[in-house]
Amino acid sequence: MVMPFGFAPSVEPIKVPGAFELPIRDDLQGVTSYGAPQLDVPVCLNVNENPFPLPDEVVSAITASVQLVARGLNRYPQRDAVALRQALGDYLASESGVEVPWRQIWAANGSNEVMHHLFLAFGGPGRLALSFDPTYSMYPEYARDTFTAYKSFPRRADFTIDVAGACAQISDNRPSLVLVTAPNNPTGTALDVADLRKLLIAAQQCGAMLIVDEAYAEFRRVGTPSALALLAEFANLVVTRTMSKAFGMAGTRLGYAAVADPAVVDTLGVVRLPYHLSSVTQAVAIAALSHSSSLQAQVATIRDERDALQDWLLGQGFAVARSDANFILFGKFGDREAVWQRLLDQGVLIRVTGPEGYLRVSIGAPAENDRFRVALMSAIGEEG
Numbered sequence: 504m505v506m507p508f509g510f511a512p513s514v515e516p517i518k519v520p521g522a523f524e525l526p527i528r529d530d531l532q533g534v535t536s537y538g539a540p541q542l543d544v545p546v547c548l549n550v551n552e553n554p555f556p557l558p559d560e561v562v563s564a565i566t567a568s569v570q571l572v573a574r575g576l577n578r579y580p581q582r583d584a585v586a587l588r589q590a591l592g593d594y595l596a597s598e599s600g601v602e603v604p605w606r607q608i609w610a611a612n613g614s615n616e617v618m619h620h621l622f623l624a625f626g627g628p629g630r631l632a633l634s635f636d637p638t639y640s641m642y643p644e645y646a647r648d649t650f651t652a653y654k655s656f657p658r659r660a661d662f663t664i665d666v667a668g669a670c671a672q673i674s675d676n677r678p679s680l681v682l683v684t685a686p687n688n689p690t691g692t693a694l695d696v697a698d699l700r701k702l703l704i705a706a707q708q709c710g711a712m713l714i715v716d717e718a719y720a721e722f723r724r725v726g727t728p729s730a731l732a733l734l735a736e737f738a739n740l741v742v743t744r745t746m747s748k749a750f751g752m753a754g755t756r757l758g759y760a761a762v763a764d765p766a767v768v769d770t771l772g773v774v775r776l777p778y779h780l781s782s783v784t785q786a787v788a789i790a791a792l793s794h795s796s797s798l799q800a801q802v803a804t805i806r807d808e809r810d811a812l813q814d815w816l817l818g819q820g821f822a823v824a825r826s827d828a829n830f831i832l833f834g835k836f837g838d839r840e841a842v843w844q845r846l847l848d849q850g851v852l853i854r855v856t857g858p859e860g861y862l863r864v865s866i867g868a869p870a871e872n873d874r875f876r877v878a879l880m881s882a883i884g885e886e887g
């Protein structure tokens with residue numbers, strides 16, 4: 504049996520004393536924490552990480568900067584993380600050509616925390632968040648945590664957003680938050696800037712913030728602009744990014760947002776917990792940002808591997824969602840759980856997610872993608 508990481512056959516739990524009903528929030532009773540299974544298998548293609556370990560020179564730079572801050576760990580971290588936010592601004596300028604001053608950049612422990620802050624600041628009781636399904640499975644959880652109502656509007660059969668329909672939904676429902684994932688997870692679908700502009704106008708007319716989740720932006724096709732290009736035009740625009748995917752730093756937990764209006768950042772500062780970003784996280788992220796090109800040296804390889812795997816899957820007769828990200832949604836299977844299990848039995852872990860009948864595979868290193876191909880052929884051979 505494959506054991507989850509960190510799972511040890513441990514001591515019996517301490518006996519729970521007496522009968523006491525825990526005053527758990529009504530809406531949390533019986534809810535279990537959810538996340539992709541973390542299994543110790545040879546080929547992990549399930550959570551869209553960059554498969555390449557950090558190069559030696561980056562490991563040295565990170566080690567040196569952590570050593571520098573270590574002596575000062577008796578003190579709380581720099582609360583406003585200014586140096587980090589400046590470094591993130593420099594990175595965005597080099598990556599997308601858009602200059603974003605540090606006062607318009609927010610950083611937190613993963614873009615998940617950034618999004619949580621946005622829900623705390625702009626959601627809440629009596630307010631609505633609107634998104635476009637199938638999309639990232641965490642959004643409803645941020646809504647639940649912050650007592651924000653949540654509604655999603657279905658994407659088209661090819662997973663693009665029906666922009667006219669979406670604008671009508673925005674005007675009819677009057678959300679305070681609109682969430683657009685581009686490229687979308689789990690489908691990989693890109694969003695055209697002209698379409699985004701229409702959504703921003705509709706959101707602005709009903710007083711809503713529009714958040715573009717660009718976790719996978721670095722994998723977009725060459726020549727596709729980032730939503731950052733529209734920051735100068737729309738005060739209600741927030742673009743979130745992360746160092747977890749293309750950047751190859753998922754273990755660091757560093758996400759960030761670029762906003763049009765610095766007042767957004769000020770408000771996120773109100774709802775964050777004190778000293779939310781540790782000195783170690785800040786030091787690691789700054790060191791990594793100064794090596795962003797070596798960390799992302801393999802992004803072109805990942806894109807080529809994605810395109811090759813996409814063509815191969817199509818050639819094998821699968822339904823494949825066209826992807827601008829580092830994963831591919833494919834199907835359709837009568838019993839996707841069974842196919843997932845047969846891949847796992849061969850040491851290849853992918854993800855059961857998205858619409859019924861589909862599976863999602865992250866793009867790995869070339870040898871991992873080859874193992875996936877072989878395992879998949881064998882898995883569907885068994886399906887008969």
Ligand SMILES: *Cc1c(COP(=O)(O)O)cnc(C)c1O
Nearest residue numbers: 613614615639688718745747758
């Ligand atoms: C992976 C992912 C993130 C990144 O989360 P982090 O908390 O930064 O690791 C954000 N949004 C989407 C849609 C993702 O798939």
